[in-house]
Amino acid sequence: MTQPNPPEFASRMQRVQSSAVRDLLKYSKMPGMISLAGGIPAADLFDLKGLGAVIADLHADSDPSIFQYSETEGDAALRASIANMLAERGIDAKPNNILVTSGSQQGLDLTARILLSPGDTIILERPSYLAALQAFGLAEAQIVTAPSDADGMDVSWVDDYLSRHHVKAIYVVPNFGNPSGATLSLERRQRLVELAGRTGTVIIEDDPYGQLRFQGEPVESLYSLAAGRGLSDQVVYLSSFSKILTPGLRIGWMVMSYAALRQATLAKQAIDLHSCSLSQRIVTAYLASGRLGQRLQVLREGYRQRRDALMGALRDHLGDAIDFAEPAGGMFLWARFGQAVDSARVLERGVVEGVVFVPGAAFYADHPEHSTLRLSYSMITPAAAKEAAERLARALKASVHER
Template sequence: MGQAQTSYQPLPLFMASIRSFIRLERSNGIPLYRQISQGLREAILSGELPEGTRLPPERTLARELGVNRTTVMNAYNDLSAEGLIEGHVGRGTLVKRGSFRPEEDYFDQTTPSWLLGLAANEDSLIGRDTRAVSELTSLKAGEEIISLAQGTPSADMLPADLIQSIMADSSLEAQRSALGYCPVDGLLSLRRQIAARMRTRGVSVDVQNILILSGSTQGLGLLGRFLLSPGDEVVVEVPTYLGAIQMFRALGARIIGIPTDSEGMRVDLLEAILARRQPRFIYTLPTFQNPTGVVMSVERRRRLLQLARRYQVPIVEDDAYGEIYFGEEPSRPLKSLDTYGNVLYLSTYSKMLAPGLRVAWLAAPEPVIERMGLYKQTFDLNTNALGQWIIAELIRRDLLDGHLSRARQCYQHKLNLMLEAIETYWPSGGRVYPPTGGMHLWCRLPHGMRARHLLREAAHERVAFVSGDLFHVDGGGQHYIRLSFASPEEAHISEGIRRIGVAMRRLLARRTHSEDQDLPIEHLPVV
């Protein structure tokens, strides 16, 4: 088949036709970019904007409609993600081949009106990047795609052999018990073992201070619902864990970002915020922070606790990676320094063992645990009893520490492979921030390169990673990416980094020829 002919019209005439497709209503509650994308979508699917039609540059259409360029960019992103338009160097943004469908096929008359109405509110409820997380969690290495996006244990480090041996060596009665219900607070034997392990890490807790959760994300949700009302403020690090950003926004919170550096959160900037505002809590990942891998210094940990006590603001400590360290053991949990009960501590076995076990925990003062347990049962009556029993058996049989030791060696080796490949295949001018634990490598791109541009180019090389702007609440991170080294196979690490290097060099070579091109930034291409 030959290439579709690009459709050109005189710009004034074409802009008049574009305006006929897009009718902006600024008071109807629907985001403007949604109204723009919907108007263009209907025109494309009805055939009024035929295949090969060149759409106006973002700046031109923004000026014509009286909106920001970002608004048009977001509309084009939506259409690109749906496969309706695509950007071409030197040709602009074109309606894509195969976009036209007869109107009767497009408009599904069986869709209830209440469901169609949800689209107008979904961005304010869940955030525009929620689908990106869904795509990341569903993306698997295969079909020639190499994913450096997922921060999960590698397949060969999932403890299937240990679980098999536990099942084989356990009585039928024990296995049947593990398949039943357990208390809302969690399996008592596991809570005791967690409390004992935390005491070895300097945290003074006992069984009454432990609540078992179905993953740490559930813990964030429960704490958020427990502590927040719509419009309340939450302090987070910048950058920070994307899942937390989405959870707090979904709960209607206003997020205040505090910058980080090589020693963690800038607590010197935090004090001014606490003095002027009344945030409901401070959310921090002080050990192997996601995405940067930074460990907060002991001095800042102490200062953070002092500020929290002075201004009576609780701290939510998220410690998913604290036991995945390379070399010397890092600082003990922030909660180990907490003598006033201000730190609500979350951790999970998803990174240490396997995400499919769905077991995490909250460590907090007893009154908080009691209230959270009552609150939890309205959402989740029973955390995975089988997963709890398996983990309790792993700890009881002294198998967890051996597994963690092997995992640390494996992930440190994979990190070194990634760093060596970056040195070999990437152009100079960027910067990497090697962590001393965790699963992620934070990178600044060379020569002012934008992460979203690189994502688009890397999609052609069949490699995926995460754009840094997703971890920011302040519009930053556009020149950063996060690479996860734990999950991919060793061969895929080197090959994936090589492919990213190819995409980088192609972008840099193209820049000299198209500095003034006004091409759209496409949707995160991870599937």
């Protein structure tokens, strides 16, 4: 019997690599394994009591609409609640400029679909959020990466590049970036907005971690800075409830011009019609309960303690063999091994020792720096941080010895 030919998949799929973080999940589920890999919110910090109460109230109301189809743009009450929440952050967004998404990852996908044609150039910071590389690769965009440092993307480099090339969009995670943990400085944000206004380039501002600040003062959003110059149409702002409530609800949102929202709505209709009605009603009810502010305080303190525990353990057990910056918030340490050690080789030994992390090469569109690595502290206790550092030190020592 003749074997059928395998299907011929779309050429765009050749540009998309599997997520290194997802690939590591099989190791993180092994008994006794300590995972510093996934940027996963801590389940022990979820407000299960508050969520349980609003879910019970919704059930008691016996309102069948919570299980019904909804508007593509999102539940009107939720969009109004998001607008009010953003006003507290200094962002003037109207409900009619907000689109509810199935997590902020869908916001990335929709933004890529409505803005980028095959071959269009988009600038990302280096290193970059892995799922953004996937989304923009799937859109068949030309990805160019700008260098970054402790103050975020090097906007001077971007300015020089824009003077010589046409760029459709610039993507940035301005607060406690994934994976770098860096925060884009106010001066660079102001300059980036000025560049967008001068060149017509769209800024995609991805802000899932902005409310997880442990120290220092918040920096004004790119969206607000642009609005102050009459350039709010030049910015698409993305955020999510995944890191501040729960990721399983899969509720995020986009803020953008009405023209862009109409395009994104059409694209979303073709993908999923609308985000989950029940999840939207749960989030709306939770916001109305007034519990989010208190929960944010719990999250900030919990993640600060975990960050400090991991940094202290790394200093104690690896010393000068590893270098990292101290993030002012978020979930990640971006680190580098000394002596040009390949972090992928260390990971191989780490699996044997019982600790996993994400090798930094996964976060580069080109020319990866193999000695880098991303460490997430969100899921570990102080005691686990000590053990993780001890295991990582053994893995590093074994890897250097083998080399």
